[in-house]
Amino acid sequence: MSQVDESGLSGQTPAEKPRHKPSRAPRTPMPERAAAVRRSDFEEVAFGYSAEQAQAEANRCLQCKNPTCEQGCPVNIRIKDFIAAIIDGEWTDGVEILKERNALPAVCGRVCPQEEQCEASCVLAKKGEPVAIGRLERFLGDHDLTCDLEHRCTPQIAEPSGKRCAVVGSGPAGLACAGELARLGHSVTVMESLHAPGGVLSYGIPEFRLPKAIVAAEIEMLEVMGVTIECDQVIGRIATVEDLMTEEGYDAVFIGSGAGLPVFLGIPGENLNGVYSANEFLTRVNLMRAYEFPTSDTPVWRGRKVAVVGGGNVAMDAARTALRLGAEEVFLAYRRTAEEMPARKEEVHHAIEEGVEFKMLCSPVEIRGRDGWVTGLVANRMELGEPDESGRRAPVCVMDADFEIECDTVISAVGTRANPLLHDAAPDLELNRRGYIVTDENGATNLPGVFAGGDIVTGAATVILAMGAGKKAAAGMHRWLTDA
Amino acid sequence: MFRIVHTRQISDAVFEMGVEAPRIARKAKAGQFLMVRVAEGGERIPLTFSDWSAEEDWIRFIYMRVGKTTHQLSHLSVGDELADVVGPLGTPTHVEGVGRVAVIGGGVGAAVAYPVARAMSAAGARVTVILGARNAELLVLEDELRALPGVTVNVVTDDGSAGEKGLVTAPLKRLCEAGALDHAFAVGPAIMMKFCAATTAEFGVPTTVSLNPIMVDGTGMCGACRVTIGDQIRFGCVDGPDFDGHLVNWEELMSRQRVYVDDERVADADYQRECSCHK
Numbered sequence: 001m002s003q004v005d006e007s008g009l010s011g012q013t014p015a016e017k018p019r020h021k022p023s024r025a026p027r028t029p030m031p032e033r034a035a036a037v038r039r040s041d042f043e044e045v046a047f048g049y050s051a052e053q054a055q056a057e058a059n060r061c062l063q064c065k066n067p068t069c070e071q072g073c074p075v076n077i078r079i080k081d082f083i084a085a086i087i088d089g090e091w092t093d094g095v096e097i098l099k100e101r102n103a104l105p106a107v108c109g110r111v112c113p114q115e116e117q118c119e120a121s122c123v124l125a126k127k128g129e130p131v132a133i134g135r136l137e138r139f140l141g142d143h144d145l146t147c148d149l150e151h152r153c154t155p156q157i158a159e160p161s162g163k164r165c166a167v168v169g170s171g172p173a174g175l176a177c178a179g180e181l182a183r184l185g186h187s188v189t190v191m192e193s194l195h196a197p198g199g200v201l202s203y204g205i206p207e208f209r210l211p212k213a214i215v216a217a218e219i220e221m222l223e224v225m226g227v228t229i230e231c232d233q234v235i236g237r238i239a240t241v242e243d244l245m246t247e248e249g250y251d252a253v254f255i256g257s258g259a260g261l262p263v264f265l266g267i268p269g270e271n272l273n274g275v276y277s278a279n280e281f282l283t284r285v286n287l288m289r290a291y292e293f294p295t296s297d298t299p300v301w302r303g304r305k306v307a308v309v310g311g312g313n314v315a316m317d318a319a320r321t322a323l324r325l326g327a328e329e330v331f332l333a334y335r336r337t338a339e340e341m342p343a344r345k346e347e348v349h350h351a352i353e354e355g356v357e358f359k360m361l362c363s364p365v366e367i368r369g370r371d372g373w374v375t376g377l378v379a380n381r382m383e384l385g386e387p388d389e390s391g392r393r394a395p396v397c398v399m400d401a402d403f404e405i406e407c408d409t410v411i412s413a414v415g416t417r418a419n420p421l422l423h424d425a426a427p428d429l430e431l432n433r434r435g436y437i438v439t440d441e442n443g444a445t446n447l448p449g450v451f452a453g454g455d456i457v458t459g460a461a462t463v464i465l466a467m468g469a470g471k472k473a474a475a476g477m478h479r480w481l482t483d484a
Numbered sequence: 485m486f487r488i489v490h491t492r493q494i495s496d497a498v499f500e501m502g503v504e505a506p507r508i509a510r511k512a513k514a515g516q517f518l519m520v521r522v523a524e525g526g527e528r529i530p531l532t533f534s535d536w537s538a539e540e541d542w543i544r545f546i547y548m549r550v551g552k553t554t555h556q557l558s559h560l561s562v563g564d565e566l567a568d569v570v571g572p573l574g575t576p577t578h579v580e581g582v583g584r585v586a587v588i589g590g591g592v593g594a595a596v597a598y599p600v601a602r603a604m605s606a607a608g609a610r611v612t613v614i615l616g617a618r619n620a621e622l623l624v625l626e627d628e629l630r631a632l633p634g635v636t637v638n639v640v641t642d643d644g645s646a647g648e649k650g651l652v653t654a655p656l657k658r659l660c661e662a663g664a665l666d667h668a669f670a671v672g673p674a675i676m677m678k679f680c681a682a683t684t685a686e687f688g689v690p691t692t693v694s695l696n697p698i699m700v701d702g703t704g705m706c707g708a709c710r711v712t713i714g715d716q717i718r719f720g721c722v723d724g725p726d727f728d729g730h731l732v733n734w735e736e737l738m739s740r741q742r743v744y745v746d747d748e749r750v751a752d753a754d755y756q757r758e759c760s761c762h763k
């Protein structure tokens with residue numbers, strides 16, 4: 001990155017780089033497949049930037065002396081520097097900078113809520129058009145994945161330490177922890193209860209938003225680094241955490257088991273046929289590939305009129321998946337307004353483009369049915385009242401059972417909790433009131449040598465936060481293993 | 485991959501299979517189950533342990549050939565491999581201190597009844613097994629059950645081709661009337677379990693049933709297996725499969741078991757067609 005190319009641009013400190021003239025062009029649009037076409041298949045929505053587009057967008061970056069964008073990234077990626085590498089066309093340098101802090105750039109570039117994180121903190125955000133940091137990150141991540149394995153950017157692996165670590169769960173937290181431990185020279189085995197690794201990246205986030213080939217390629221990289229991944233291992237059933245530390249001789253254990261237990265609405269009619277938790281619906285479609293049924297063996301009920309309850313990423317994914325399975329109408333029922341929806345803005349926008357109908361200020365109270373099958377969703381009309389403890393204005397009911405949405409499928413995407421299997425895995429582990437694991441700032445739990453991170457500590461959060469937690473815990477484990 | 489080490493055809497549609505799975509064999513307990521996936525692209529189906537050996541590293545299950553996945557299983561032989569076998573799943577059956585117990589196994593439910601009867605008698609219970617099937621052909625594990633020490637076996641068939649003619653609820657009712665029961669354990673088709681529970685309810689005999697809702701992961705993360713027990717929603721795969729038979733909402737369970745019948749017919753028909761092409 002230190003060499004200067006013909007244009008005279010370099011990734012050096014701003015003082016040495018007076019000739020970078022930021023372009024004042026508007027934000028480079030992401031090339032996407034037309035809504036009318038993409039809403040009936042599972043191929044990825046966005047194509048990704050070409051090299052020219054990436055450089056055009058990178059050129060908009062001011063290369064600030066004080067890059068505020070970096071404070072917005074939970075893992076403090078050196079954003080300014082990787083953008084400089086793109087300006088210079090030094091893709092490999094850029095990938096290296098990303099991978100210092102983030103092992104899965106192709107994933108995060110696609111799924112991070114950038115508009116609340118890095119991009120929200122970009123100085124250009126004030127004028128409404130921040131640098132498209134996520135798209136640039138995806139560009140470099142994809143570039144890396146298109147290289148042969150031996151040309152891909154692999155971290156230097158330290159001398160073998162002779163220590164063995166077990167990682168429970170192969171979601172972003174577990175994968176990031178495993179990668180980091182391997183880099184530090186420890187032998188690592190990841191134990192995953194499902195038949196495929198990746199956690200939510202594999203079973204939750206749909207193919208059209210995060211192709212499974214990308215997840216598989218990132219995981220392959222970890223295997224190249226020496227990480228062993230064992231699927232079909234339900235910790236808590238096949239072995240407890242204590243068994244791992246004693247009988248199986250692991251020196252430290254990381255728990256990254258996620259917040260996988262679906263919460264239901266608790267309203268009448270919830271067990272009618274045609275009512276799904278988003279987890280079941282998405283698992284059938286993504287992990288079990290029900291969209292290829294009967295080529296694949298797992299069926300999914302394909303509703304004609306589908307009502308999805310919720311306003312987060314999970315709700316958007318469920319709604320857009322239902323469209324792709326052939327639903328004529330998909331409604332999204334949310335208690336507050338579009339403003340308050342926790343979903344990524346881009347996904348909300350995509351969902352609207354594809355024809356998902358938003359029913360705002362509506363809170364379901366009953367699912368009606370006939371002969372065991374769903375026929376409709378009855379909802380209260382809400383209004384926004386005073387802000388609650390989360391700072392958002394709380395919805396209050398203004399009209400009881402005001403209307404019924406006619407539908408044959410209801411998908412509930414109203415949240416998840418900690419899986420109770422955790423208690424069987426480690427009965428003495430300290431949990432908080434909501435059933436999540438209590439850790440200190442190094443990811444250490446109350447049990448010696450047992451660390452944790454990701455959704456199982458914070459409750460449902462984001463991919464990048466889970467990865468950050470996995471990495472931090474790996475550092476804590478490393479200290480624990482080497483001090484001992 | 486999990487290597488198949490044993491196969492046996494028990495009746496026209498009922499088979500036994502053993503696979504090498506040392507880690508699972510060390511932890512298996514009566515009443516627990518496995519999730520099995522035959523090959524890439526395959527469905528995950530739950531099957532109960534019928535037997536296991538921690539010393540010899542194998543586990544066994546008995547299955548009835550009903551649809552695509554169980555058909556595929558029946559076409560495999562020793563030396564072939566299953567893509568995935570996950571377990572032991574579910575909460576083990578409670579076997580301590582049950583006293584005089586009736587274990588009712590209907591159809592392929594006998595596969596579950598067998599290890600439960602064995603564990604209960606080993607724990608000191610006086611076990612009467614009521615083994616039911618539509619006809620003599622479909623009776624499974626009768627010899628194995630009779631060979632268990634201290635276990636009495638009553639056979640009942642719908643058509644009287646073996647044992648008593650009628651339904652399993654008849655001998656169950658007699659045991660209840662004689663005041664000779666402290667507990668009942670029933671496993672089989674939902675309708676059979678429902679009537680067993682109705683029979684014992686009259687006499688206040690506590691009754692455990694092993695439910696078989698449709699499952700996807702079997703680890704508590706999807707809720708496909710939810711059942712209503714009293715006024716609570718419980719997950720069959722982690723809270724069960726055993727529940728208090730007197731509290732189960734049977735109509736809901738039976739309705740939910742039928743969600744995919746049409747789809748499954750398509751999958752199985754496709755598969756049968758393919759099979760016959762290759763023959």
Ligand SMILES: Cc1cc2nc3c(=O)[nH]c(=O)nc-3n(C[C@H](O)[C@H](O)[C@H](O)COP(=O)(O)OP(=O)(O)OC[C@H]3O[C@@H](n4cnc5c(N)ncnc54)[C@H](O)[C@@H]3O)c2cc1C
Pocket residue numbers: 111112113168169170171172173174191192193194197198199200201204205206233234235236256257258259260282313314317344419421422425453454455456460461462463464466
């Ligand atoms: C549909 C959906 C869409 C989302 N979209 C986004 C998005 O766009 N952007 C974003 O940033 N975040 C998104 N999220 C949130 C994000 O995916 C999660 O915060 C993140 O995956 C948490 O990572 P994790 O590693 O803690 O847990 P998980 O990803 O849940 O992984 C946990 C893993 O542990 C395994 N496991 C559980 N128990 C055991 C056990 N006992 N033994 C062995 N293995 C076990 C599980 O099978 C799973 O594979 C989304 C979530 C969902 C469900």
Ligand SMILES: Cc1cc2nc3c(=O)[nH]c(=O)nc-3n(C[C@H](O)[C@H](O)[C@H](O)COP(=O)(O)OP(=O)(O)OC[C@H]3O[C@@H](n4cnc5c(N)ncnc54)[C@H](O)[C@@H]3O)c2cc1C
Pocket residue numbers: 517527528529530531532533545546547548549550551552553554555592595596695696697698699700725741742744745748749752
């Ligand atoms: C806890 C539990 C333990 C079981 N133990 C046994 C056993 O020991 N031996 C045995 O023969 N059967 C057992 N079953 C039933 C067995 O899982 C089904 O027969 C099997 O899934 C059928 O698969 P298939 O593809 O061959 O048939 P399909 O054509 O897919 O289905 C036939 C019928 O099986 C049921 N079924 C289908 N898929 C599932 C699923 N994923 N989960 C549960 N039920 C399903 C449906 O009601 C369907 O009508 C058990 C079920 C549960 C829930």
Ligand code: SF4
Pocket residue numbers: 072073074075076077079102108109112113114117118119133134137464
């Ligand atoms: S990891 Fe996420 S938050 Fe951090 S820079 Fe990349 S896209 Fe932004």
Ligand code: SF4
Pocket residue numbers: 060061062063064066067068069070079080083121122123124131133
């Ligand atoms: S804040 Fe925005 S303009 Fe400044 S360095 Fe970061 S991305 Fe570039």
Ligand code: FES
Pocket residue numbers: 698699700701702703704705706707708709710719720721722
């Ligand atoms: S089968 Fe998914 S939660 Fe029980």
